[in-house]
Amino acid sequence: xxxxxxxxxxxxxxxxxxxxxxxxxxxxxxxxxxxxxxxxxxxxxxxxxxxxxxxxxxxxxxxxxxxxxxxxxxxxxxxxxxxxxxxxxxxxxxxxxxxxxxxxxxxxxxxxxxxxxxxxxxxxxxxxxxxxxxxxxxxxxxxxxxxxxxxxxxxxxxxxxxxxxxxxxxxxxxxxxxxxxxxxxxxxxxxxxxxxxxxxxxxxxxxxxxxxxxxxxxxxxxxxxxxxxxxxxxxxxxxxxxxxxxxxxxxxxxxxxxxxxxxxxxxxxxxxxxxxxxxxxxxxxxxxxxxxxxxxxxxxxxxxxxxxxxxxxxxxxxxxxxxxxxxxxxxxxxxxxxxxxxxxxxxxxxxxxxxxxxxxxxxxxxxxxxxxxxxxx
Amino acid sequence: xxxxxxxxxxxxxxxxxxxxxxxxxxxxxxxxxxxxxxxxxxxxxxxxxxxxxxxxxxxxxxxxxxxxxxxxxxxxxxxxxxxxxxxxxxxxxxxxxxxxxxxxxxxxxxxxxxxxxxxxxxxxxxxxxxxxxxxxxxxxxxxxxxxxxxxxxxxxxxxxxxxxxxxxxxxxxxxxxxxxxxxxxxxxxxxxxxxxxxxxxxxxxxxxxxxxxxxxxxxxxxxx
Numbered sequence: 040x041x042x043x044x045x046x047x048x049x050x051x052x053x054x055x056x057x058x059x060x061x062x063x064x065x066x067x068x069x070x071x072x073x074x075x076x077x078x079x080x081x082x083x084x085x086x087x088x089x090x091x092x093x094x095x096x097x098x099x100x101x102x103x104x105x106x107x108x109x110x111x112x113x114x115x116x117x118x119x120x121x122x123x124x125x126x127x128x129x130x131x132x133x134x135x136x137x138x139x140x141x142x143x144x145x146x147x148x149x150x151x152x153x154x155x156x157x158x159x160x161x162x163x164x165x166x167x168x169x170x171x172x173x174x175x176x177x178x179x180x181x182x183x184x185x186x187x188x189x190x191x192x193x194x195x196x197x198x199x200x201x202x203x204x205x206x207x208x209x210x211x212x213x214x215x216x217x218x219x220x221x222x223x224x225x226x227x228x229x230x231x232x233x234x235x236x237x238x239x240x241x242x243x244x245x246x247x248x249x250x251x252x253x254x255x256x257x258x259x260x261x262x263x264x265x266x267x268x269x270x271x272x273x274x275x276x277x278x279x280x281x282x283x284x285x286x287x288x289x290x291x292x293x294x295x296x297x298x299x300x301x302x303x304x305x306x307x308x309x310x311x312x313x314x315x316x317x318x319x320x321x322x323x324x325x326x327x328x329x330x331x332x333x334x335x336x337x338x339x340x341x342x343x344x345x346x347x348x349x350x351x352x353x354x355x356x357x358x359x360x361x362x363x364x365x366x367x368x369x370x371x372x373x374x375x376x377x378x379x380x381x382x383x384x385x386x387x388x389x390x391x392x393x394x395x396x397x398x399x400x401x402x403x404x405x406x407x408x409x410x411x412x413x414x415x416x
Numbered sequence: 417x418x419x420x421x422x423x424x425x426x427x428x429x430x431x432x433x434x435x436x437x438x439x440x441x442x443x444x445x446x447x448x449x450x451x452x453x454x455x456x457x458x459x460x461x462x463x464x465x466x467x468x469x470x471x472x473x474x475x476x477x478x479x480x481x482x483x484x485x486x487x488x489x490x491x492x493x494x495x496x497x498x499x500x501x502x503x504x505x506x507x508x509x510x511x512x513x514x515x516x517x518x519x520x521x522x523x524x525x526x527x528x529x530x531x532x533x534x535x536x537x538x539x540x541x542x543x544x545x546x547x548x549x550x551x552x553x554x555x556x557x558x559x560x561x562x563x564x565x566x567x568x569x570x571x572x573x574x575x576x577x578x579x580x581x582x583x584x585x586x587x588x589x590x591x592x593x594x595x596x597x598x599x600x601x602x603x604x605x606x607x608x609x610x611x612x613x614x615x616x617x618x619x620x621x622x623x624x625x626x627x628x629x630x631x632x633x634x635x636x637x638x639x640x
Contacts, residue, residue: 284544408531410546411505413535
């Protein structure tokens with residue numbers, strides 16, 4: 040009998056951020072931090088988004104994998120009352136532009152961030168760092184979130200990021216680090232001591248260039264079953280919506296992560312398969328507490344709705360995707376059938392390389408086909 | 417049934433043991449029915465399974481084309497079926513060209529049925545076609561010639577007129593010495609000569625193309 044969770048975890052191994060790449064990205068943003076510091080911009084740097092949650096996978100668009108997108112929050116040591124979003128955004132941007140190395144990597148200014156592109160870090164794959172300049176939010180706004188039910192330890196690093204619009208810049212309240220704390224509390228329920236021991240050994244053996252001693256591997260390199268489940272769902276979402284020509288309708292990663300984590304927050308020690316199954320059932324029945332009146336409420340800022348632009352079509356499509364995931368990935372009991380379904384749902388690059396093995400398993404040999412444009416009357 | 421056709425059917429059934437055949441001598445047809453097993457790979461997608469099908473093969477295959485019917489549920493909104501359930505695998509010009517290469521029945525199924533089944537399975541999941549689609553009707557027939565032989569509409573009209581207005585010239589060697597119908601200014605034998613030869617292989621190929629050319633010209637006349 041096969042272990043479905045292991046097959047699913049194997050399917051994302053080639054598209055998740057490796058420890059080497061992660062270490063490299065950390066080194067890169069630490070170097071930027073030092074450079075800004077040398078130029079009198081005092082700021083603290085933190086990973087945010089999937090980089091913080093440990094759920095990064097390679098983005099997939101137009102049938103191809105792309106370089107990793109990693110988000111870095113850059114909180115300037117300035118009082119919000121004494122500065123402007125324009126000054127915050129452009130002090131960082133101007134400083135980067137003054138350095139030839141960073142200037143060459145800098146892309147066109149984005150709405151909330153500056154993007155630096157690092158090509159081909161390992162095995163022909165690179166990443167981009169999205170630096171999000173910000174300042175600490177005022178105390179009154181932190182208090183307002185606590186009054187709305189957010190845990191006090193999740194508002195400590197509430198901040199204001201900058202938002203470029205048609206006429207200039209304004210502030211946007213954002214709580215990425217508070218969200219990260221919320222996610223980690225849930226995620227840790229699905230990371231047992233024995234899982235840490237197994238992963239510790241594997242990490243040390245496979246990445247000895249990064250880790251001098253097994254005991255010195257930082258906690259954030261270990262993966263919980265919740266993190267894995269989120270990665271698996273994100274990957275199958277990317278493939279499904281891309282092939283269906285509906286990429287503009289796909290649920291954002293933050294919406295998906297929130298739904299899955301919120302769905303299992305009162306459970307513990309579930310396998311990857313069990314987490315995904317529970318999520319599919321509870322989403323179908325709208326039995327996830329962050330779903331409220333067709334909103335997906337941000338647990339770290341209840342004023343935020345992650346389903347802000349969703350129509351009934353978005354909800355319907357997500358139901359359809361999850362229904363198919365259930366039918367093709369969670370239900371099949373035949374390992375061969377499951378393997379070919381996994382290939383389809385994850386767009387695996389190595390299937391072609393393993394074709395000779397696949398052929399042996401099947402009576403009907405696998406055949407490539409001549410793509411033919413269909414015609415009709 | 418010719419020995420060659422019988423041999424091809426035996427080969428097919430050897431590879432597809434869930435199919436059975438019936439020889440209809442009265443109508444000079446072979447009818448094959450049953451489950452067609454497939455395991456296809458393209459665009460990093462595996463289409464694998466069985467489909468209930470019926471294939472009607474004229475004794476004259478490959479001079480005349482065979483027809484395939486899918487005898488089970490079709491994906492909602494998948495449009496490439498004729499009213500009688502036959503599948504529309506490709507533009508007729510493309511099929512006719514393939515038939516001039518004297519394919520076996522299995523060659524034909526590999527070339528046209530397999531991509532069609534692949535598309536069915538893909539469509540079932542994603543509601544999109546994995547390969548581009550041709551326009552429906554005469555427009556799609558024309559697109560095949562324009563894309564595959566690098567022709568302009570004017571070039572195609574010139575070619576069609578040879579078959580419709582100068583029928584006596586169609587197989588004349590002189591036509592190969594003339595400037596190519598495509599408008600390149602080069603002798604046809606050095607330009608679209610090999611394509612042209614596939615159209616004039618025999619009376620049947622001439623007849624097939626003439627009929628198709630008339631349909632396309634009628635469409636062009638009425639769309640302008």
